[in-house]
């Protein structure tokens with residue numbers, strides 16, 4: 001049985017959590033493959049809103065196993081809070097939540113290093129969520145990291161102390177002062193570790209490959225978006241993991257020839273939170289309207305998201321890198337009421353009109369060309385079938401399908417599980 005992938009095609013916040021939740025009934029296992037508490041996956045159903053950071057979005061379904069894969073980085077402090085939120089809603093997770101022994105642990109000092117690095121960059125800062133993601137992946141690739149499996153060994157505290165001592169020295173290299181109380185940070189960290197240890201640790205690559213042999217259905221859940229990928233994103237304004245399809249293979253131990261469908265999630269427009277180039281960004285009333293109507297504030301940091309029109313040049317790039325087989329359009333309802341809808345179909349780059357994503361998309365190098373569509377007035381949020389969708393929206397969708405060569409299978413018209421139209 002093939003493993004299907006679900007990933008974001010823009011700069012994150014596309015609505016992956018909602019779609020995983022909608023699709024979970026079709027799967028035995030949901031497996032997160034990269035990122036960590038920098039993610040904020042929002043799920044709304046039965047009048048409740050849940051924001052998950054590290055826990056896979058299948059956790060609310062009775063019979064689904066949820067695997068935190070080896071490619072994920074876990075902050076025990078935030079993880080504990082997530083679990084406590086589930087406790088409050090009487091969600092039973094003990095038998096359903098499995099943690100890879102090879103997942104890396106975010107230490108309190110990783111967060112301090114993140115803060116020091118960002119502050120010292122000044123105007124050139126990445127706009128990180130400051131959750132310690134970059135420093136933890138640096139320790140992973142530098143072969144210094146502490147993994148979940150280490151918690152089962154006798155000497156993990158020695159490893160922890162050695163790495164923390166090194167980080168404290170590293171903090172001195174930055175020309176900025178970061179205030180911290182290590183004792184307090186370590187106290188909450190230890191409580192987080194104790195909670196983490198109540199869960200089942202597994203050799204997740206073994207578990208998942210056995211599940212494939214047993215013909216179980218698996219959905220791999222990505223975090224962030226393709227344009228934040230460490231290799232293919234708008235470097236250096238990216239996150240520190242591979243958010244694209246290849247990251248699912250390395251982040252779960254699943255071979256490429258086991259991958260089946262790749263579901264690409266995108267918003268009907270574009271948003272970005274943090275620094276970095278964004279060719280279709282709007283600084284006018286339209287951008288302001290998208291932000292207001294779309295409630296565009298980061299689920300993890302609360303920061304306002306930058307808004308702009310859909311960028312088909314970037315979307316096609318993401319579709320190519322990921323091998324997307326089905327598209328899912330989110331937040332179509334937010335565009336209701338615009339008299340014109342624009343979509344970027346090419347860039348002007350070094351005096352030429354191009355339709356591919358060049359090496360550098362900073363505003364000095366790139367300007368955009370738009371194709372315009374007529375808007376629609378109808379409120380989509382109560383619609384339940386594709387037949388109800390306005391003609392002008394259908395033209396917009398069909399144009400995207402024609403340009404990308406990939407069908408749009410789901411149109412989301414609101415944050416609730418039920419506000420999902422299948423095509």
Ligand code: IMP
Pocket residue numbers: 011012013038039040126127128129130131133134223224228237238239240273274275
């Ligand atoms: P970091 O991964 O926290 O270091 O952040 C690096 C960049 O990725 C910053 O621009 C963040 O705003 C962005 N980022 C990280 N995680 C997310 C996410 O889940 N959604 C949207 N942007 C994110």
